[in-house]
Amino acid sequence: MRRALMLSIYQVTRDGAMSLSVVCSRALIGVTAPLVYIETHISNGLPALSIVGLPEAAVRESKDRVRSALINSGFDFPARRITINMAPADLPKCGGRFDLAIALSILAASKQLTEAAKRRLAGCEIFGELSLSGQIKPVSGLLPAALASHQAGHPLLTAAAKIDLLANLDGIEAFGFSTLREVTAYLNDSASTQPAVPSRDRLPPSDHVADTDDxxxxxxxxxxxxxxxxxxxxxxxxxxxxxxxxxxxxxxxxxxxxxxxxxxxxxxxxxxxxxxxxxxxxxxxxxxxxxxxxxxxxxxxxxxxxxxxxxxxxxxxxxxxxxxxxxxxxxxxxxxxxxxxxxxxxxxxxxxxxxxxxxxxxxxxxxxxxxxxxxxxxxxxxxxxxxxxxxxxxxxxxxxxxxxxxxxxxxxxxxxxxxxxxxxxxxxxxxxxxxxxxxxxxxxxxxxxxxxxxxxxxxxxxxxxxxxxxxxxxxxxxxxxxxxxxxxxxxxxxxxxxxxxxxxxxxxxxxxxxxxxxxxxxxxxxxxxxxxxxxxx
Missing domain, CATH: 3.40.50.300 (P-loop containing nucleotide triphosphate hydrolases)
Structure with missing residues (x-):
C-alpha cells in the first residue's frame, strides 16, 4: 500500500498537475517508531508555511530551521504558500527529528531535485535534525527508528554522527550524512557521493574505566x-x-x-x-x-x-x-x-x-x-x-x-x-x-x-x-x-x-x-x- 501511494503521488508530481511531494519519516511513541508521511503542497498565494498533523512546539518551530538550512545550503526557499501535512493526523509529532524530511519534501515539491532523486527519495526513510547552517544533527530515538525501517525493508538516511551504532543491526541499510547538501547530492547521483555506513571499527571510545568491583x-x-x-x-x-x-x-x-x-x-x-x-x-x-x-x-x-x-x-x-x-x-x-x-x-x-x-x-x-x-x-x-x-x-x-x-x-x-x-x-x-x-x-x-x-x-x-x-x-x-x-x-x-x-x-x-x-x-x-x-x- 505504501509503495502504491508513493508511486501515484510521484506520478502526479512528475506530470506537473500539482506541486506535491511525500517523504517518509518516523515518529516516536515510547520505544516504538510509527511511520509518518511528510506531505508538502506548494500553491499560489501569499508566502506562508503552515504545518498540520498534531505537531508539538519543536515541530512547529522546524519551519524556521528548515528555511535557514535551505538558504544556507544554496537552495531556494519558495516564496509561495507551503502546506505541510504530517500523517497520520492523530499521531502526536514531537522533536526536531522531522527537519531533514521536511526540507527534502520542500525541495521535491519545488522541483529542486531531479526526477531520479525523487524516485530514490520515495523509497527511503528520513530521520534527522537540521541546524541553521544545514548541518544534520543526531536526535533521540535513532535506534527504534532504525529498527522499524530495517523491519520494513527501507533504507534510512540520517546523521553521520551516530551511524556506526546501527552496525549492531545485522543487514541494516542505513546511510549517514553531515549536511543537507550531501543528502541531495547522493539522491541526485548516488555514485558521486560516499555516505557513511554503519561500522563498528569507527565507534568512539566509551571512556569506561575497567570494572574494579570484585x-x-x-x-x-x-x-x-x-x-x-x-x-x-x-x-x-x-x-x-x-x-x-x-x-x-x-x-x-x-x-x-x-x-x-x-x-x-x-x-x-x-x-x-x-x-x-x-x-x-x-x-x-x-x-x-x-x-x-x-x-x-x-x-x-x-x-x-x-x-x-x-x-x-x-x-x-x-x-x-x-x-x-x-x-x-x-x-x-x-x-x-x-x-x-x-x-x-x-x-x-x-x-x-x-x-x-x-x-x-x-x-x-x-x-x-x-x-x-x-x-x-x-x-x-x-x-x-x-x-x-x-x-x-x-x-x-x-x-x-x-x-x-x-x-x-x-x-x-x-x-x-x-x-x-x-x-x-x-x-x-x-x-x-x-x-x-x-x-x-x-x-x-x-x-x-x-x-x-x-x-x-x-x-x-x-x-x-x-x-x-x-x-x-x-x-x-x-x-x-x-x-x-x-x-x-x-x-x-x-x-x-x-x-x-x-x-x-x-x-x-x-x-x-x-x-x-x-x-x-x-x-x-x-x-x-x-x-x-x-x-x-
Missing amino acids: MADVRGQFQARRALEIAAAGHHHLLMSGPPGSGKTMLARRILSLLPNLSRQQAFETASIYSVSHSDIGQPEDTLTIGEQILTRRKPPFRSPHHSASVSAIVGGGRSPQPGEISLANHGVLFLDELPEFSGRTLEALRQPLEQHTINVTRSQRQVAFPARFLLIGAMNPCPCGYDGHMDKACVCSALQIRKYRDRISGPIHDRFDLQMTLSPVKFEELSGARGESSAVIAERVGGAQQRQYGRQGSLNGLMSPAETQRTISLGGPQQSLLERAAQKLHLSARAWYKILRVAQTISDLAESRHIQTPHLMEAIAYAGRGESASRS
Whole structure:
C-alpha cells in the first residue's frame, strides 16, 4: 500500500498537475517508531508555511530551521504558500527529528531535485535534525527508528554522527550524512557521493574505566555472598537488611560483576530505551552515551536512584511519557538503597512491573508501554537508628518506631523478594582474613547455571510464571512433605510457595544437580523464612 501511494503521488508530481511531494519519516511513541508521511503542497498565494498533523512546539518551530538550512545550503526557499501535512493526523509529532524530511519534501515539491532523486527519495526513510547552517544533527530515538525501517525493508538516511551504532543491526541499510547538501547530492547521483555506513571499527571510545568491583574484596558475609550468587544465577529479587557498615551497598554493587554480558537483542532493546529517554541529554556527540555504551559493551545497566525520587521518575511518566528507572534498568539491576525511605506510593508502583516485566504509562491522549525486566536489589536498616539486634551497639528506637519503620514496606512488596537476608556486622578478624572467591570464579558458576535454565525452559527460573513453574519444577516425596510443613509453619502465601520452588531450582542448577535435593530446598526455605518473620515483626 505504501509503495502504491508513493508511486501515484510521484506520478502526479512528475506530470506537473500539482506541486506535491511525500517523504517518509518516523515518529516516536515510547520505544516504538510509527511511520509518518511528510506531505508538502506548494500553491499560489501569499508566502506562508503552515504545518498540520498534531505537531508539538519543536515541530512547529522546524519551519524556521528548515528555511535557514535551505538558504544556507544554496537552495531556494519558495516564496509561495507551503502546506505541510504530517500523517497520520492523530499521531502526536514531537522533536526536531522531522527537519531533514521536511526540507527534502520542500525541495521535491519545488522541483529542486531531479526526477531520479525523487524516485530514490520515495523509497527511503528520513530521520534527522537540521541546524541553521544545514548541518544534520543526531536526535533521540535513532535506534527504534532504525529498527522499524530495517523491519520494513527501507533504507534510512540520517546523521553521520551516530551511524556506526546501527552496525549492531545485522543487514541494516542505513546511510549517514553531515549536511543537507550531501543528502541531495547522493539522491541526485548516488555514485558521486560516499555516505557513511554503519561500522563498528569507527565507534568512539566509551571512556569506561575497567570494572574494579570484585567479590574478592568482600570480607566475611559468606551467607550474603551466597545469596547474591543465587540472585544473579536465577534472576531472583534480593532484600538485604542489616546495620550500617555491614556491607549491603558494597555487595549490591558487585552483583554486576557476576552477571553475563547481554545478548545482542537484549543490548539493543535496552539501548533503545536510553535512546528515547532524556538521561543522555548534554553528552558530547563524539563520546558514547550510557545507552550507547550498553549497546557496544553489552554490560547490563545498574541503576541506583535516590530515595527522594518521585513515582514517575521510578516507573516512568510525564506529559510526554518518558521511561523511568525500572525501564532504564531493563535486563540489568535496579538497586534501591535505604528502601523504607522511598515513599509508599513509589514502592507500591513496583508491584505490577515486578510481575509482568513491563510498565504501561497511561495519559489522557495516549498509552505507552516500556519494558521493565529488571533484577531488584533492596537494602535497609533494621530500624531507624540502624542498630536493632546489634551485638555491640544498643538500639535507641522504641518498639513503635521500629514497627512503623518496617511497616513502610508492605507485605505485598516483601512477598516479591525471592531472597531475604539479614546481615550481621563484620568482625575485625574477618577484615584482615584471606580474600574470598573472585567474581570471575562465581560468574563462571552463574553462567553455567543460566545455560542449564535456558536449555530446560528457555528462560531464567525467577522469570517463570506459576503455570510454568508447575510444568517445569517437580519435587520428590520427601521434598514435597518438607515444603508443605514449612508452608504451614511459616504461613506462606501462594506466591511464596512458587518462589521457594524457583529458588530451590536455581540452587540445584548451581550445584549441577538434575533434581532438587533436600539441602537445596532447605536453603531456599531459609531465605523465604527470614522474610516472612521480618514482615510480621
